[in-house]
Amino acid sequence: MKYSMGNFPVTEVPIETEGLTNSTDYKFIVRCDTSQVLSCMTKEYKLVTNQEVIDASYNIMKEAKATMSEVRTFGGGARTVWKWKFPDRETSSIPKSSLRTVMMDQHR
Numbered sequence: 001m002k003y004s005m006g007n008f009p010v011t012e013v014p015i016e017t018e019g020l021t022n023s024t025d026y027k028f029i030v031r032c033d034t035s036q037v038l039s040c041m042t043k044e045y046k047l048v049t050n051q052e053v054i055d056a057s058y059n060i061m062k063e064a065k066a067t068m069s070e071v072r073t074f075g076g077g078a079r080t081v082w083k084w085k086f087p088d089r090e091t092s093s094i095p096k097s098s099l100r101t102v103m104m105d106q107h108r
Helices: 050-063
Strands: 010-014 026-031 037-042 067-074 079-085
Antiparallel strands (some): 010 026, 026 037, 067 079
């Protein structure tokens, strides 16, 4: 599975609407390839792109011999989920309640 799946450019766009109270305290997160507004966040929000998440996790997952098994996006890209398989790990003895799906959200 390709790491580029679920990876698309995003940008921050200031909200400049006359007459709105506190509009400068917020910004839109916009998908560049479709111009779709993915979310509205406070100006303090730090955008973390999917590429940054992949760059930060790639070597760790490679070292653990993990393979990406699924990539899903929701809300036109507002949320992305990567699922990984770890071949060295046996999970049959771990209770389901202890298993977690690692979800990396581009909008932290």
